[in-house]
Amino acid sequence: MITPHFFIEKLQREGIEFYAGVPDSLLKNVCAYITDHFDLRHNIIAANEGGAVALAAGYYLATGKVGCVYMQNSGEGNIINPLASLTDKEVYNIPVLLLIGWRGRPGVHDEPQHVKQGKVTTGLLNVMGVNYEVLSKEEDKAAKQIEKAAKALANKEVFALVIEKDTFEDYNLQNVEVNNLTMSREEAIQTVAAALCENDCIVSTTGMISRELFEYRTALNQGHARDFLTVGSMGHASQIALGIALAQPERRVWCFDGDGAAIMHMGSMAIVANNAPKNYVHVVFNNGAHDSVGGQPTVGLKIDLPVVARAVGYKASFSVDSKAELESVLAKVNEFEGLVFLEIKVKKGNRKDLGRPTTTPIQNKKDLMCFLNQNSLL
Numbered sequence: 406m407i408t409p410h411f412f413i414e415k416l417q418r419e420g421i422e423f424y425a426g427v428p429d430s431l432l433k434n435v436c437a438y439i440t441d442h443f444d445l446r447h448n449i450i451a452a453n454e455g456g457a458v459a460l461a462a463g464y465y466l467a468t469g470k471v472g473c474v475y476m477q478n479s480g481e482g483n484i485i486n487p488l489a490s491l492t493d494k495e496v497y498n499i500p501v502l503l504l505i506g507w508r509g510r511p512g513v514h515d516e517p518q519h520v521k522q523g524k525v526t527t528g529l530l531n532v533m534g535v536n537y538e539v540l541s542k543e544e545d546k547a548a549k550q551i552e553k554a555a556k557a558l559a560n561k562e563v564f565a566l567v568i569e570k571d572t573f574e575d576y577n578l579q580n581v582e583v584n585n586l587t588m589s590r591e592e593a594i595q596t597v598a599a600a601l602c603e604n605d606c607i608v609s610t611t612g613m614i615s616r617e618l619f620e621y622r623t624a625l626n627q628g629h630a631r632d633f634l635t636v637g638s639m640g641h642a643s644q645i646a647l648g649i650a651l652a653q654p655e656r657r658v659w660c661f662d663g664d665g666a667a668i669m670h671m672g673s674m675a676i677v678a679n680n681a682p683k684n685y686v687h688v689v690f691n692n693g694a695h696d697s698v699g700g701q702p703t704v705g706l707k708i709d710l711p712v713v714a715r716a717v718g719y720k721a722s723f724s725v726d727s728k729a730e731l732e733s734v735l736a737k738v739n740e741f742e743g744l745v746f747l748e749i750k751v752k753k754g755n756r757k758d759l760g761r762p763t764t765t766p767i768q769n770k771k772d773l774m775c776f777l778n779q780n781s782l783l
Contacts, residue, residue, distance in 0.1 A: 406574045407544045409438035415548055416473065419555040421502060423464045425449040425457040426475035427669075431506030431568050433699030436475060437578035440701060450701055453640065453669045454480030458487040461501045471558045475504040477698070478526040478567075479519070479637065488533050492563055500558040503535070503565035510569060517766050518611070518637030530565055537565035542572050582693065582702050586726055590690045590751040591617045591759075594661065596728055597688060597749075598622075600735040602657060606777065607632045608646035609661035611639045612697035613755050614690060618661065619762045630776040634762055634769055640669030643677055643687060650682040653777065657684045664691040664705025671713070678718030678744060686738060686745045687719070692753045700753055714746035726750040 412435060424443060428436045428450065439448050451457035454476040461472030476484070484503075492499040509515040509523020530537050536557055538550040550566065557564040594617050598607070609615040615634040622629050633649075635642045646660035667674070667689050677687065693706035711722035720743035725731045731749060738745050762769070 406542050406571060407540075407547050408574045409435040409576045411544050412547065412551075412573070413438055413442065415551045416502075419551060419558075421471055421473050423447050423461065423468075423470065423472040424475065425451050425460040425464075425472060426504070427451060427454050427457065427477070427480055428695045428698045428701035429475065429477035429480075429506035429508075430698045431477070431508065431570055431572070432475050432504060433701075434573040434576040435504070436701055437699060438576045439475075441579045450695075450703065452671065454483040455487050458484050458492065458501060462487070462491055462497070462499045465499050465501075471500045471502055473502040473504060475506075477506045478508055478522050479639065481505070481522070481526065481529050485529070485533065488535065488563060493534075494561065498561050499563075500561045501563045502554060502558060503537075503563065504568060505537075505565055506568050507539070507570075513570060516636065516761065522637075526567065530567075535563050535565050537567050540566045540568050540572055542569070578700065581700070584693055584706055584750075584752060586692070586750050586752040588726065588728055588731075588749075588751050589754070590614070590692060590696075591621075591755065592728065593690055593731060593749045593751050594618055595621050596731050597659070597661070597735065600732075600739065601631075601659065602739070605631070605657045605659060606649065606773070607659045607661055608635060608642050608649065609633070610635050610642040610663050610666040611637060612663060612666075613759070614661050614663055616759055616761055617755070620760055623763075628772075629762075629764060629769065630772040632769075633773050634766075636762070636766060640666045640673070642666065643670075643673045646685065646687075647673075647677050647680060647682065649777070650685045651680060654682065654684055656777075657686065658682075659686045659688060662687065662689045663696075664689055664693060664710075665695045665703045667710070668703060668705065674714060674719075674746075675717040678714070681718065681720070681744055683743050686747060687714070688747045688749065690749050690751055692751045694753050696753060696755065706750065710748050711746060718744070719746040720744045722746040722748075724748040724750065 509519030650658040
């Protein structure tokens with residue numbers, strides 16, 4: 406394995422000193438190193454990966470220096486547009502270095518949501534005309550690959566370094582932001598789930614939220630048919646929930662969102678509000694962090710999400726940070742008819758023994774569709 410210090414120092418020698426992106430579990434060690442060694446003007450955790458490419462483009466326009474964009478390979482979809490219509494040599498010809506964590510690499514076991522993305526990771530780069538190297542785990546070979554990347558960047562090309570599992574040695578984030586909140590996300594999820602009516606359903610976002618919801622149902626032997634676990638497609642749970650809510654207006658639909666996911670595609674809140682489903686409750690569990698990929702910070706606790714919700718048209722919005730407050734608000738929500746936004750501020754972290762869903766995504770889909778069909782209130 407290579408050390409984050411070696412890797413970043415090598416990039417600095419090639420003139421790269423600006424970073425933007427969305428954290429990834431395979432890159433968590435190098436992302437933590439960047440966070441500790443670069444100020445907020447030189448390391449921006451973006452709303453989404455496409456925005457990060459645009460940030461790097463703006464930095465290049467202002468300085469003539471190349472920016473580095475980090476992401477999980479699931480973020481390739483978000484960068485296709487700016488790669489094709491902004492940085493491409495036939496448009497503005499702007500060089501960018503991409504660091505892409507290769508989840509789901511063929512031959513390496515991974516979660517089901519990463520399998521397809523793993524198969525097409527390098528193919529998408531080929532289609533986009535982006536040259537790449539799979540970064541070596543040996544420092545001398547990695548150094549030569551970085552030099553190759555630097556030559557391509559000097560020729561105003563976009564170049565990608567694709568990162569496999571266990572490429573970087575461990576590095577623990579030193580400058581940890583502590584939010585001083587006391588309620589755990591798992592406790593909050595259990596409290597909300599316990600307040601649902603029999604025919605309500607949940608669409609939960611990717612990461613720890615879906616995992617904790619699944620384990621809650623398992624512990625109570627409740628089954629999982631009422632829950633759609635959005636194990637991939639980060640940032641889109643609110644629109645899946647909207648589709649269900651509009652199709653079955655007599656059923657209350659709860660979206661269990663995270664702050665990072667909600668921010669990633671925040672415009673979706675405006676679409677939800679414009680459609681004004683009376684049977685929709687949008688819950689954001691906000692810990693100010695990308696908890697599933699190393700705890701890198703988001704701006705979740707630095708912005709007023711309930712005010713945003715009201716501004717775009719949610720009929721009611723609440724913010725709580727204790728179980729007692731949460732239970733009180735849930736009683737109001739269950740009596741309220743109209744679009745609701747509920748922010749629950751929680752502390753970072755999760756149980757070390759937290760498991761993963763034992764059902765497949767296909768099973769999850771079939772069970773939910775059966776529940777929605779058999780329990781249709783129309």
